Amino acid sequence: MRGGLWVALAAVAMTTVGCASGEGLVIEGDAPATVYDGPMHVPTEELDEHTPRALRIVSGAAGRALECTGEIHNGNGPDGWSKDDGGDGPEEGLQLYFDLFDPGEPRSGYRVERREADRVLYSYDVGGRTKVAVVVAKDQQNRPGWGPETSASCDPSELPAEWTASHGYEIWTDRAGERVPTTEVASGPGDDHCGWTEVHFLHLGARTYARDPEGLLEPGMLTAPYESSATVPADARDTGYRYESQELLVADNRRTAYVRTPDGVEAWPLLKEQVACK
Numbered sequence: 001m002r003g004g005l006w007v008a009l010a011a012v013a014m015t016t017v018g019c020a021s022g023e024g025l026v027i028e029g030d031a032p033a034t035v036y037d038g039p040m041h042v043p044t045e046e047l048d049e050h051t052p053r054a055l056r057i058v059s060g061a062a063g064r065a066l067e068c069t070g071e072i073h074n075g076n077g078p079d080g081w082s083k084d085d086g087g088d089g090p091e092e093g094l095q096l097y098f099d100l101f102d103p104g105e106p107r108s109g110y111r112v113e114r115r116e117a118d119r120v121l122y123s124y125d126v127g128g129r130t131k132v133a134v135v136v137a138k139d140q141q142n143r144p145g146w147g148p149e150t151s152a153s154c155d156p157s158e159l160p161a162e163w164t165a166s167h168g169y170e171i172w173t174d175r176a177g178e179r180v181p182t183t184e185v186a187s188g189p190g191d192d193h194c195g196w197t198e199v200h201f202l203h204l205g206a207r208t209y210a211r212d213p214e215g216l217l218e219p220g221m222l223t224a225p226y227e228s229s230a231t232v233p234a235d236a237r238d239t240g241y242r243y244e245s246q247e248l249l250v251a252d253n254r255r256t257a258y259v260r261t262p263d264g265v266e267a268w269p270l271l272k273e274q275v276a277c278k
Helices: 003-013 052-058 060-065 090-101 161-166
Strands: 072-076 111-115 119-126 129-140 143-154 185-189 200-204 207-211 237-243 246-250 256-261 264-269
Touching: 052 060, 052 072, 052 143, 060 072, 060 119, 060 129, 060 143, 090 119, 090 129, 090 143, 185 237, 200 246, 200 256, 207 256
Parallel strands: none
Antiparallel strands: 072 143, 111 119, 119 129, 129 143, 185 200, 200 207, 207 264, 237 246, 246 256, 256 264
């Protein structure tokens, strides 16, 4: 996600990440239909960018084990835990991953996809395909015991609808009713820390629009006022994007997002820039 606004949206989406789901962290069952057969230890490098290529490089074997429909969404390398944190076994190493990083991914339902003497690959699978992968390793340099080495995940839109809905994600669909990656279109309320919970943000490509019926955003943030009852211009096109009962339309100049609801049409103005509350 880009900019401070998307940090705020991510915080909202992760507020219930720690809730129990009724099944264990690691469950019994078959591994994915196609088991990752590449190297379990892959040299990693952290690049100063947040691109799919950079995420694949930093996430090593975990990134290679993913079976995403779209691009990799998140990836991390071997960092962030100390010599006193390591667990006695692989499952404790996996638990440490969630305890330390709170990654905003499912906390239950993982299977052992592959096991070696000093590394275990855990996968969270949807339809028999790996959508979250975590490699835990034993006795890494200056870190005795088991702990996370690399991790990676697909876009939240590829996770089960029940899970994303219960964890604050607003996943839009396209004309065919297929779930759309959050990198393509995403929306959600602002951060409570900013006092923006009554503001709703919509990210469409490189642009961000805002619904601000109470005028909570600072003057100058928006390119135009929000309108609760708007007329759709003749050049507006239906994007095909839907979220629940909302339909998204955009005019040629892309300065306003028109959101059609059962109650009418709202005009969400474009933000002047990616901003964060202070």
